[in-house]
Amino acid sequence: MARGAWAIAVPVVLLSCLFGLTMEVRAAGPSLSILSPVNDQVVGNGTPVTVHFAVSNFALVQPGRVGQTVNPTEGHVDMYVDGAYSRLLTRVEPISLSLESGPHLIRLQLVQSNGSLLTPDVSASVRVLTTHGPAVGTPTIAIVWPKPAAETGHDVYFAVVVTNFTFVDAHGQPNAPNEGHLQIVLNGVIQEPRAYDLGFIVDMPDGDNTVTARLVNNDNTPLSPDASTSVTFHIAGATNPIGSEQLTGSVSGILAVILVVLLIRRRKAVARFSDQKDRTS
16 A cells, blocks of 8 residues: 555544544433342341432432423433332432331332433332341250240240341231241140240140241241250149139238339439439529
């Protein structure tokens, strides 16, 4: 190729490259991305879900301004949680969401100032799973009382200790990791689910009794892997029914006295507080 041809060809190539780059920049449209949480992330301990997002090639503005015109490169972000409209966003900043336990879908969508969608649609979504329990860890359970082979009366104090698990309301909650109820099985009979780790089992039959304590999901299905433990103890029948009734009556009397004392102390404390308040007035 002649030197003159090279002199013409090089500027043409450079202009073509520059023109191509310019066209590529102009073609870049609005974009939206959710930075955190990541898809299917478990958010534990009942903490709010914090959403971080990013927007590019799109200006976030407050809708409804005087003289505002519709522009495909400006508008706001609409947030939806589980398909329901949640809020309007005009700034790129972390968003805190207090969500009930269970799976949730969070979706962000860019819209123009008049609420119309962009063409093509620009949106991003993420799935999360929230729980009152810890986000990680395998639940365990142990029976604190009664002890194996213990001999006790017909009304038995029952207590367990759990790890990596949180008790929640025993009815109406969706399943979530590491949270649920305590299921008691007394001699093979399932009792009502409990949302606490201690209580009384009353009127137990004489002889050996076996109690199984099992952690279950909110729908009362067993955990996977299973988290349960059992204990066998002995109920000694009363040899003197009259003496047993007298003992029960004595215990009831003692409890009544304690209650009266607590009420008296409370009234005295309220009175002292009122006197101190009057002096400082």
